[in-house]
Amino acid sequence: MTTIHKPGRLVTYRDREWMVLPSDNPDILLLKPLGGAEAEITGVYLPLHILPGEEISEAQFPLPSASDLGAYETAKLLFDAARLSFRNASGPFRCMGKLSFRPRAYQMVPLTMALKQDIVRLLIADDVGIGKTVEALVILKELLERGDITRFAVICPPHLCDQWQQELRDKLDIAAEIIRSSTAAALDRKLTDDRSVFYSMPYQVISIDYIKADKRRGIFLSDCPEFVIVDEVHTCALPAGATSKSQQQRHALLYDLAERAPRHLVLLTATPHSGKDLEFISLLGLLNPGFRMYDFAAITQTQRRQIARHFIQRKREQIRRWMREETPFPARESKEIGYTLMPTYREFYDRVLRFARGISQTGTRRNTARVRYWAALALLRGVMSSPAAGAEMLHNRQRKLLDAEELQDFQQQPNPVFDTLEMGGDDSPLDLIETTDLNQDEQAELAALSATIQTLSGVEQDAKAAVAVKLVAQWLTEGYQPIIFCKYIATAKYLGELLKQECESSAFAPECQSSALARDTRKQSFRTPVDIQVITSELADEQRKEQIEAMGRSDRRVLVATDCLSEGINLQDHFTAVLHYDLPWNPNRIEQRDGRVDRFGQTAPTVKSYLLWGEDNPIDTIVLQILIKKVRDIQRATGVSIPLGEDRQSIMDEVLQEVLLKDQSRGQQMQLFAETQISNELETARQKAENLRSIFAHEAIKPDMIEQDLREVDEAIGDVATVEHFVVNAVQHLSATIQECESSAFASALSRAKAELSHSDAHSDVRAKAELSHSGYKLFPQNLPPHLRAHFDGQQQVFISFESPTPKGYRYIGRNHQFVEQLCQFLLAIAFEGHPDYHRLARVAEIQTDAVSVKTVLIMFRVRNVIKEAASAREVIAEEMYLWGYAGSGANARTLDYQEAKRLLLEARSLTNLSPERQQADLERELEQFKTLEPTFLKLAEQRAEHLVEAHGRFKELVGGRRYEKAVPVLPPDVLGVYILTPKPKLL
Template sequence: MSNKYTPGNLVRYRNRDWMVLPSNEDQVILVKPLGGSDEEITGIFMPLAKDVEAVEKATFKEPTPNQIGNFETAKLLYNASRLSLRNAAGPFRSMGKLSFRPRSYQVVPLVMALKQDVTKILIADDVGVGKTIEALLIIKELIERGEIKRFAVICPPHLCEQWQQELKDKLDIDAEIIRSSTASRLDRMVPDDRSVFYHIPYQVISVDYIKTDKRRGIFLNDCPELVVVDEAHTCTLPKGASSKNQQQRYNLIHDIALNKNRHLILLTATPHSGKDEEFLSLLGLLNPAFERLNFEKLEQADRRKIAQYFIQRKRENIRRWLNEDTLFPKRDSKEVGFTLSEETKAFYNELVAFARGISDVETDNENTRLLRSWAAIALIKGAMSSPAMAKEMLEKRHAKLTVEEEMAEIGTDAVEDTLFEENEFGVDFSRSDLLNAVDYKTAELEGLTKLLKRAEFLNEREETDLKIKHTIDLIRKWVKEGFQPIIFCHYIATAKYMEEKLKEALPKNVLVQAITSELADEQRKEEIERMGEQEKRVLVATDCLSEGINLQDHFNAVLHYDLPWNPNRIEQREGRVDRFGQASKNIKTYMLYGENNPMDKFILEVLIRKVREIQKSIGVTIPIGENNKSLMAELTQKILKTASETEQLTLFAEDKIRIDNELEMARKKGENLRSIFAQESVDAETIKKDLQEVDEAIGDPKVVESFTVFALQLLGSSFTPDFEGYKIQTTNLPKHLQVALLSKTEQLKGKAETKIAFISPTPKGYQYIGRNHRFVEQLCHYIVSNAFEEKGNSYGLARTSVIQTESVQNKTTLVMFRVRNVVKEVRSRNESVAEEMYLWGYMENENGLQPINFEEAQELLNEAIPLSNMSIEQQQQLLAIELNSFEKKKDAFIEIATERADKLVEAHGRFKTLIGGRSYEKSTPVLPPDVMGVYILLPKPKDLF
């Protein structure tokens, strides 16, 4: 290939100037229109082009005296040029193509990934910290480096749309959702016998769709180079391999991980449930050697090895990171106690007495003994949630699947887990079937009948339910204060009961809706979005919404109506609103408990408070899964065997010391894990410096805002700033810019007004405008193309200008450059073209020409104020002289380009040290650099008298 077709050079083709991009095909050159977008990248097959349309070498057109404009618009051209750059200079290839500006701490997993030849990483940052963003950064970086061309995100069904939207909003990637409801349509699009997994480059796949043996085999045959697994804790190998669903998920991910050349990213906020075997099965997906580790006897070498693959950080780690504003909301957490009414308390005592009776029956069958014990526990737990749940449990006497059959199918551990740990993802378990599975004696059946009548009585007497009364008072207060709460219940019946009572008690303009697992995943998402359109809203939810799905856009408070028996569930629930991206500065998280309910008091005082205290001290969620289950099982057994409340509370006090000791052991284990995985060894200052240089090269959100506002003003669009953003009138904008700015809904309604904001999280009712938003992209191209008109433009955009100003004491010339460098990795064919805007200048005094640096030139461009309008003729004369002298300054221009190349090498050198990995050859500048604009600043004329 001729030198004129080397990457970074300019060519003339079809009456347009193009920049040559790296190509892996010898007979094909890739070109991108100068000032165009990535969507316009074109491949030219050279053997045919020679005979049809020649590809000629081109030179960049320097400014002319005819392209004079207002000096104030020079910074508009500068910002338009750098905001339109996508292949930004710097070690991170993807930064110019992101629609968001990542925070420093979110770049750490990317650095970890780039340290590996093949990315294998488990990201287990705290709920709400931004694991999705961290994964998106890795995806985009691997794409831009040419290491992958396809990827798949495997996630629970109800998260598919969320991932699809995140990929579109943040990376401008259009991914296809692959699951049962879309499979037929996608199959019809396939042109041959290969699967959709082969033909679709960017995939979001429901884990439940491909976990079966048949689909798993097809997927593995056509699996992309990168796989991201969300909620990876649902894909561990269960202890004893008792859960069929979870075992299928594990087999799927295990088979994916067998390919040593496949990149694998695992995401979860709860990597360790307390069972070392399950955690090791997760780590073993990254490196099979980890399956044999013993966390009690970890060697230092093992710690270092695991830390290469696994990162886990809590909020406190993040808040300390470079003292950066992390935009987490301030959390107001409280425990709200209430007293059971006399009627409810009497019902509780009757429940305990009945439960004690059915669990004390002598039997030689271990499963029957377990069933009776669990049925008693489930009855107390459910009945104390709400009168409606008590009534439902006692009414249901038949089940489609008996618990004996279920135990035979999935094992006793799995049934027990749903009762004590509450950790099966996305499903609501009431375990009322446990009550139905027991063979009752005549006296026991009579007891059930009496309990049912008591439950029906309480269900009809609202005044006896002080729990709902306290809740209504609290929610009414929150709504009045402007909060949009979520009330988490453990049972569907309780959620429906809560919905009914709140609708009766709250004003008609407050939307109250219960969302449970009775709705399909897609329906839950649709209903939540519909609720978000209402100003005042209250969501009543079961734990099917406590993991994975983001609710921070529409809700900012959480009430735990039923205390979870697994303390980690509390963090999951609260993490739906207390997360990165929450628009509210303040959120509320309250727990409701019965002050005279022994079970509530034990859970709160002995378990939840102690666990939270430990988590606060060590900074990570402690793994207490096995301990938690045994503690709750033992506690409930003692409740059944102890007659009075006083005796129960005495027993709790006696057990507290032993339980504290068990939790202390869990604390030490958690602290040990925390010491391995926090990744505080990554050099924060190096990442910060690189991101700051990227901000300068391509523009940060503040630059996007100032550019957009200035450009709208120049184009004649009226706008009104407010506290959150701007209200824009689009009538005077060119048609293509109107289409790019207005939403489809606004266009269909014929509106010419919209609200925009430049901050993330974006205020409700506003459209987020980032550097990669289609409106900003088209606005940049429009400004640049108008500035480059040969004979000036109607907007006064300046490629050249001459002003008098008090900002200089001597004649000063500013030169705006666009610099391109070709960067090549050692031992690789991979090349990239890195672009940046650069300001330089020189001052004329008695000593000749004195160069001024970037910072000085930038300050003059931004701050210099013209004193008076010079005539066009005067400006043209001075510019003609100055531009004619540029031929003598070519060496200086080349020196600048070389210095920028060296600066890029320096940045890559820092990056190489940071990741301890890839090295680069010297960056090669494309010479000469493009001269985008020239501006002459003259000192204020001296007074004659």
């Protein structure tokens, strides 16, 4: 007859102790080595014959004995090693023990929303840089740990695939496969049957552009995993009358995905509402088809509450101190920097403007007025971007005349010169010039302009470039690492080459020098090596990633990029300033660019965001004064990002056409009209955005309920301070050297902030000081055991930090880092089995101390609870460490609760060395005494199980109608240590 081994019990198998884990298959016994890692979990197929000597038998964890005597100070290491080794943490949040990071309290709110739903449908729309990726990963890991899902897919733009794969690996220790055009063939070769890669790969990161095509969409929808995250979902919205085939395909894919069999769907975007209600509703309809019928102009309170169950949107100020937990976001210094064209460039621009007006006002045998206007506008924008972009557009090209039907379709599109938040828009709009039906005189003037612009390159002729070079040099001197965003590929390459030339020559046009000091500062900045790189959409996603990672190893770096890097990419680790070289015509693009560096994880206390604009450039003046400044003023005053509505582009289109290409006096009137119209629209947008955020900020969720559970999880499995204390003391116990050192990153950042930003608010300075107080460490790993030393690749010294965000130059060591995991296992092995080269951790010790007035005994034990779901047969093991004790004897005896026992464990100090013989004799007496207290001890274990039930009850109240769970303790608990504290003898 086969013995049934219940989950949580200890067994002996192959001369080793194991813990029985829950198994879905009754023929497979899942075992985890006691004190071992998740990777060591083993399955035993019970129907097979078990060889003699390999029988599986019940085991009991051995009580401490005299052979386990050791130094009392090492008991703290044993306690921390045990709880840091837990992966199945007690408490209602099952994923917490398996995360490589500690989520902030506000990042748990989307999880509580998700757990209220049987089928998760959630749209997370927090501000740029708050941590939507982390929030989605927490939901994903929780559902995996609960057994609700076994497979998942992340759908994202192609340029974000590598970043998502890295996030999954770093934060969840999950190796996901990237599925896109460049990897599809290699993945297909790994398949062992004729099922698709979407069926065979459990963890997927998929390019949306790869699966949106009809030939792949059907296969994906058929084999799609049960949990899907969609990043940058605003690119999948479907406005009424959409003409973008790409956007239609993306939305059609998600529409079909949402309509298929019940599937968990988490959508992420920082810009859910572009100002167009129809686009927003098309996204909400993915969460619930009924939302497609809602009219936001007359939405009811009931409808708002229904949407709020699935939608959350919070601005940075709402979560900066949420639940009294400080979240360190950098202060942002924003500024507009004006420049005036050089005389020669001004003269050239006037010629281009006359040409643009001419081609926009004259007609040919065909009605091409709209296309001609677009071409004129594109030409003006290109010339003001850079001589290189202007030359590319002016160059005489083969004309591509459209037939009547093609021309009609082309002219029905929105103005292609205006910015959108779609990616990949860094090519010059050459097709506009090529498809414009120019006459012979116009073509001749185009050629003459093309010849002239070739002479206007360089800082001597290009004032915009000269100002940018000077500003970059200043930032480098101040310790900033800038990104320069350009509109066009040609401009990015041009500016990158200019900066490299400056590094080599240090020559600077006298017209642009404000002082000898400025000249000397710039020369000094470019005299030391600066890594200058240009990244545009011409590079593949993998090449962009490799180039950015390589730049991160340089001490001084400047990245010149187009908007292919302005959305979704995390650049806060390597860059601290943004220069908008080309003025975007969409304010949301500025926010997206700034969000690459101004986000959670940025260790600099201050980031810079400067915007260049031409003071004598009428286009820049209109865009800056009418649109961007008004949006920025509202954002600074309210903290609300403003989505612009349907009329913004048409108003700007009309005023640009009047001001630039028609009568000047009429243009001034139109500019005043546009300013009034856009001001009214912005006010409407502000009110709508504030209303949306007030509805969906979820401030009604009770912070104290989340806080209590997080606090208990921290205590059960160890927080950041526990990891730091343990690693520092553990490596010293193993004879390695570790030195505390002030983080130079924080020190330089604070010094720079004080030197530059004396006007900065007090909050920023306080935060910078707080960050400075966090210290890193210099570890010398030579004396560590080989398997621990191997984590540091043979380095003689390593800078490590336990803080996240991690300062530059330091390696992050978190709770689930493999080094910490193996360090815990090694110290536990020393405690229970001994080691010839290292002192044993004390399972037993006795000290004489002034921390107690009567003899006190501390018991350190490990509790395992089996959590059962009432509605299913599923079981989960939850572990926790606990401390208990008793003081005095007879009528004066009393028990110690956890907090008092922990205080004594951490703070009691030995006053004198007691002989091993005395410690052994006292231990034997206390073990006999402990047997008489065993019923009380077992009752305590049952109380811990009841407490776990209470936590789940509190959690059930928080998340609503989830399945009720009960916890059953595995008795007896494992006694890891017994420690005797005797008071200092009284003087006679």
